Amino acid sequence: MTGGEPAARRGGVAEAAVATGPGGGHRGGTGNIVAPLPFPVAARRELGDAQLRANLRRATHTIRDKRLRVVGEVPDWPQLRAAGAAIKNDVLARLPELLEQFEAAATAAGATVHWARDAAEACALVTDLVRGTGSTEVVKVKSMATQEIGLNEALAEAGIAAVETDLAELIVQLADDTPSHILVPAIHYNRRQIREIFARRMPGVDLGTLTDEPAALAEAARRHLRAKFLSAKVAVSGANFAIAETGTLVVVESEGNGRMCLTLPETLISVVGVEKLLPTFRDLEVFLQLLPRSSTGERMNPYTSMWTGVTPGDGPTTLHIVLVDNGRTTTLADPVGRQALRCIRCSACLNVCPVYERVGGRAYGSVYPGPIGAILSPQLTGPEAGANRSLPYASTLCGACFDACPVRIDIPQVLVHLRQRGVDARRGRPSAERAAMRTMSWVMRDRRRYAAALRAARRGSAPLRWLTGGRGVRRLPWPLSAWTASRDAPLPAAQTFRDWWAAREGTRAAGGRRDAG
């Protein structure tokens, strides 16, 4: 064991987190999970790109429809979701114990387990391990954990080239871009744009045969990567699941590039978030049904690789496992927010999100975009990091994400909860919004005050009603100008409902006709 003191050995991950509590001197996550710009500002930038919106709409709707089809054919899907949530809740409740069990099992099988408290520690660990092999190039299996900690950048600084071998990840890397989707990092490009990226940036590409046909693009990538697979001495992966009982790691993928990375090189370094655990091998039964159908909309993904330590004569001879906290124990301390740690990175919530569909992943400023990113990034880092405080507001609370989530994360509930934590943390500081909310609450809790306010609003708007003929207002002053910038605004009615009711009751008491109209 090397690296940071294992949280589990300090008296338990969960206990350590509870002791510090959210916002109370916690050790926040670092790395590529900090939004540099407030969401509305970044979103405006992305909305200006019509090509991006067209690409996103097409891609998200395609995956969305596929997912609905294959989920619809599973009769016990609700039960599977409930089981997935329950297993992950169990993991979170027993995290310290299960982590130690995993470490013992993996070590017994010949792996070396390392612990990293944050992104910097994890990057330093992996960099040292690669340096120790003498290699200056590593091949990579697509991994969110290494994107999160910014491993490629750290390796580059140490003079080590990291080659992404997942097709979409390779496209993003060649374009010098950042991923915009958990599962399909290049979802914001169409095939014509991908051809241009390959033509410009892929060494030795044959421009004669390179069309924008998917098969031609895949063939070019295959030729490019084959040489890398055969020469690489070191591979870096993440893991979709880590089995505490056996010390097994699991990667689920579609292209076979992962299988190449996991079997050909001599040294394999797997970077794994501490919440990726499952208690037993048998639990995979649930998750290997939930994950492929939710992510790619396939009944089963083409390649599922599992490895337990090292096996002489078969695959890598050295296996390092780096277990990463990076804000997860802090997240665990929040009883409502911790459900975000159940996430299995399927990206179903992104594909159904109407906000993500319009702005894409880059608006969220974190490797975790979309609804799950809006609740995960600010919890991992703490709300004060960058503009992460703006992320919980990047939702209409429409609830499509909750319906799609295979582990039943109630994302709208957590969004509201995080908004509440933000409001509570800033109590005592002046805020126009809070003043307005307080005033409205004070007015509305008393029938006389409320009736008087309704009358005032109705009378105050009378000139506007007269001017517009009751057809709606085209322009209002700030802050309501944000409304009228794109839609007409309605006006208070000439008579409130309660005044109508009171008048009707008066008439009826006087023997008037019973008429609701």
Added chain:
Amino acid sequence: MRVALFVTCVNDLMFPATGRAVVRVLERLGHTVEFPAAQGCCGQMHANSGYRAEALPLVRGFVETFAGYDAVVAPSGSCVAMVRESYPRLAAGDPDLAAAVDEVAPRVYELSELLVDVLGVTDVGASFPHRVTYHPTCHGLRMLRLGDRPLRLLRAVRGLDLVDLPGAEECCGFGGTFAVKNADVSAAMLADKCAAIRETGAGYVAAADNSCLAHIGGGLSRGARSGAGAPVRAVHYAEILAGLAPVDPEAER
């Protein structure tokens, strides 16, 4: 049956015709409607914006005002969802309030739930000879699971030509304070929703929430002013059921 109307604050001030429509539909079916005058706002905007402390007095006010009725009906999917789904969570720290919420919340119904489930009615005797499309608003759709209840009510309206809305289950982009805090994204979602509505050729778009309808209707009328297409009128479905929907000659094609 003692039915109380929770008209909601937005309807009280901005869309009183919807409240009148609920009263007319229920009285026409032979029920007595009461309007407890102490009612105010359910606190949804406060709670969803993170102002729990400011929402709690409104929760208390609601359960005090509506205790003792057989049923409480509101012409708003999101306000009913607030009471049924969020009140128990908000009241969790206060045993007395939690007990009061448990008592009242299950008897609070969105209009189509009251009509179809409780009163067993789908044909309320209305007539509306126009082409209408229906937008299922998110909280009614995914929190209350209203399903096809509003559609069954509309299909039973004489002369009403109900046409499917493409991408109906996609959010219109209103989202309460989202419409102002993330105005650009909200407008982008609204533009797509308006285009889908115009595509149906309907003269009216109906829904169960006037706040979403104010957003959609505002977008449609702005679009019509700038020549983006024929005007389509946004109307609460309760007003169609009551025969109170404004008939707009411009919305007829």
